[in-house]
Amino acid sequence: MTAAFTREMLQNLAVVMEAACEDQPLTVEVEDLAVWAVTPDGARLFIGITPRTAAAN
Numbered sequence: 001m002t003a004a005f006t007r008e009m010l011q012n013l014a015v016v017m018e019a020a021c022e023d024q025p026l027t028v029e030v031e032d033l034a035v036w037a038v039t040p041d042g043a044r045l046f047i048g049i050t051p052r053t054a055a056a057n
Contacts, residue, residue, distance in 0.1 A: 003030040009048035013037055016045050 005013075017026055020039040027038040028047070035047040 003035055003050045005035070006048060009035060012047045016047070020045075 016037045024040040029036040037045045
């Protein structure tokens with residue numbers, strides 16, 4: 001699965017990494033039009049909406 005990331009989404013991801021993960025890995029979940037960051041303790045944080053593509057319509 002692929003997802004397009006905007007600059008804002010990447011900035012949100014960086015904020016989550018700095019605030020919640022320290023040196024631990026962060027999981028990124030891509031669902032129906034949404035991207036979530038999942039912290040090592042299991043908290044799910046909304047990162048952004050994936051843009052629709054012509055193929056998805």
